[in-house]
Amino acid sequence: MNMETQPHQKRAFNLTQALATVTAFTMVAILFLLTGSLNKTPSEISATHPPMVFEISARNMTFSPNVLKVPASVAVKISFTNHDTMAHDLVAETGVKTPLLKTGESAILDLGVVSAPLKAWCSVAGHRQAGMEIQIIPEGDTLNSSPHTATPHHQNHSNETAWKIPGxxxxxxxxxxxxxxxxxxxxxxxxxxxxxxxxxxxxxxxxxxxxxxxxxxxxxxxxxxxxxxxxxxxxxxxxxxxxxxxxxxxxxxxxxxxxxxxxxxxxxxxxxxxxxxxxxxxxxxxxxxxxxxxxxxxxxxxxxxxxxxxxxxxxxxxxxxxxxxxxxxxxxxxxxxxxxxxxxxxxxxxxxxxxxxxxxxxxxxxxxxxxxxxxxxxxxxxxxxxxxxxxxxxxxxxxxxxxxxxxxxxxxxxxxxxxxxxxxxxxxxxxxxxxxxxxxxxxxxxxxxxxxxxxxxxxxxxxxx
Ligand SMILES: [Cu+2]
Missing domain, CATH: 2.60.40.420 (Cupredoxins -  blue copper proteins)
Structure with missing residues (x-):
């Protein structure tokens, strides 16, 4: 058995991420107030606002943060950096994905406007099952539905081979x-x-x-x-x-x-x-x-x-x-x-x-x-x-x-x-x-x-x- 753990680094890292997320939200709130966005329709907002960029990183087979609350009416990009010793990517269920990133590499995942809860994961074999999945949850007005009534896109977990194992x-x-x-x-x-x-x-x-x-x-x-x-x-x-x-x-x-x-x-x-x-x-x-x-x-x-x-x-x-x-x-x-x-x-x-x-x-x-x-x-x-x-x-x-x-x-x-x-x-x-x-x-x-x-x-x- 050979497993790596870096609990102290991970804790410090999560704190940094939490602060970064809070800062990002504060900036968005200020932007909304300055531009009077609250009076506009969602499509007007998404058309006039530059995309919001959220930082995600990977370390020790874990994405951090693993839940992103995003404004429902603004285009969203994820800036993904891999700090893990293993290569990872980030694939959203809409089909967009980053390349496979080695240690220290970064890439942008362009999600567009997220109007319903969305999942994204690492597609390297076994990594999603090991927990490398994030949720992107829209908050506030959405283009098509409110977050309270939005239906999450459920993943089909029973994707086993349909055929019977031969005897x-x-x-x-x-x-x-x-x-x-x-x-x-x-x-x-x-x-x-x-x-x-x-x-x-x-x-x-x-x-x-x-x-x-x-x-x-x-x-x-x-x-x-x-x-x-x-x-x-x-x-x-x-x-x-x-x-x-x-x-x-x-x-x-x-x-x-x-x-x-x-x-x-x-x-x-x-x-x-x-x-x-x-x-x-x-x-x-x-x-x-x-x-x-x-x-x-x-x-x-x-x-x-x-x-x-x-x-x-x-x-x-x-x-x-x-x-x-x-x-x-x-x-x-x-x-x-x-x-x-x-x-x-x-x-x-x-x-x-x-x-x-x-x-x-x-x-x-x-x-x-x-x-x-x-x-x-x-x-x-x-x-x-x-x-x-x-x-x-x-x-x-x-x-x-x-x-x-x-x-x-x-x-x-x-x-x-x-x-x-x-x-x-x-x-x-x-x-x-x-x-x-x-x-x-x-x-x-x-x-x-x-x-x-x-x-x-x-x-x-x-x-x-
Ligand atoms: Cu192996």
Whole structure:
């Protein structure tokens, strides 16, 4: 988590804004008196008065002030200045908008005469839902109606996709051509045994991919896929990650595998910028990495997550090793890659291992009967955990969040032998692995045993021969 707060600056700023607003009103009142405007019709007033300019600024994902009371009969302009670290714009429901403004930039939004209450917001994905909305309320005589009888323009909040989410059969009959290989390459080691330095470039892009059943899913990515690449190393290894933002808005990265002050490496960078994030792996685990730009739930749900695996020192050799990063899919409304309404209600349309629902149900993983299989599991969320289960098998080794729960059937706490486990339970952002064999030839499903989640796509198959 990396969030910025500047409460003192914000308070001081609001006071300045309040004073500016009061001053503006006083000036208008004087203008009215001097020019005898009170005797004129509204159209005469708007024709004779220069537009009134109101100042609005953005800081910490907040517009200030967020309510503007404007005279109903005079043309209104908003002078918008962005003091935030992220880019913002201001779009009115009448359709007028400013360009996307970087830190320190200003632009004028020309609203004309505002005769009924009006809303304006930042159109960067997720920002309006995070609270970046202002109201412009006309006061006094209006051209068409009095403010007491004016009907506010209600926004249509139910702009969800109207179509029904296809079921599993549709995905199986019409699968995506996007496939993420879940096979985990072995950890790299130096012959000298000394720690390695891993140099990695992660480029952020924003695109659409087919996920099957004719569904196109907008995603924000690390390196173009529906899940970021899995990085793997040993304790003591150094990771030098260059993050490049080739997207259209601010993004960032937060490695849970790092142990450092988040301020600089986890900062948001603007389109076209890059940063270098260095860390040394200090503790074993399968650690989440994710974009931590506000609103974080949306950036993660849009696909900005992945895994760093740091091998425990006593990890044994296995025949097959896979990684499954589980996440929710909230199919979009009109103006963002993710349905914010469904996201906030934690009501996903689909679930996925490695970003594509049902992909290992479509293309099962082939293993040999009796061979030893390890599956690393990470619950990327952004909201839900998992209860990972392999139908027909039992785990004799399970490891989660820094320790073995069972190793070769032995309980490390009591030392008792012959134990087994049916699921590995992980909360959001937790990770671990399970080890097992498949006793005879057959098709063994692996699922999130929160069953609706399996039916929604957190399901795959092992084919044992
Ligand atoms: Cu992002």
């Amino acid at each position: 599993m059969q549709a995905f199986l009959q019409n699968p995506s051509n996007v496939y993420v290989d879940p096979v985990l390459p072995p950890v790299k080691v130096q012959t000298s045994g000394r720690p390695l330095t891993h140099r990695v470039t992660l480029t952020v892009t924003e695109k659409k991919i087919p996920i099957g059943a004719d569904v196109m899913r907008p995603i924000w990515t690390f390196n173009g896929g529906p899940v970021g690449p899995t990085l793997r190393g040993k304790i003591g290894d150094k990771f030098i990650v260059t993050l490049k933002n080739a997207g259209s808005m601010a993004h960032s990265i937060d490695f849970h595998a790092s142990f450092l002050a988040p301020d600089k490496p986890m900062r948001s960078i603007q389109p076209g910028e890059e940063l270098v994030y260095e860390f040394t792996a200090q503790r074993a685990g399968i650690w989440l990495y994710h974009c931590s730009t506000t609103p974080m739930s949306m950036h993660i749900a849009a696909g900005m997550y992945g895994a760093v695996i740091v091998d425990p020192e006593d990890l044994t050799a296995v025949d097959y090793e896979y990684v499954m990063v589980q996440s929710e899919v909230y199919l979009p409304s009109e103006d963002s890659p993710v349905s914010v309404e469904k996201l906030q209600a934690v009501r996903p349309d689909l679930m996925a291992f490695n970003g594509v629902p049902y992909q290992y149900r479509v293309k099962p993983l082939e293993v040999t009967v009796g061979s030893r299989v390890r599956v690393w599991i990470l619950a990327a969320g952004p909201n839900l955990g998992t209860s990972f289960h392999v139908v027909g098998s039992q785990f004799d080794s399970t490891w989660a969040e820094g320790r073995y729960l069972l190793k070769d059937g032995i309980d490390p706490v009591t030392g008792t032998h012959g134990n087994g486990s049916q699921t590995l339970a992980l909360s959001a952002a937790q990770g671990g692995f399970v080890e097992f064999t498949l006793p005879e030839s057959g098709s063994y499903a692996f699922v999130d045993h929160s069953m609706v989640r399996a039916e929604q796509g957190a399901v795959g198959l092992f084919h044992a021969k």
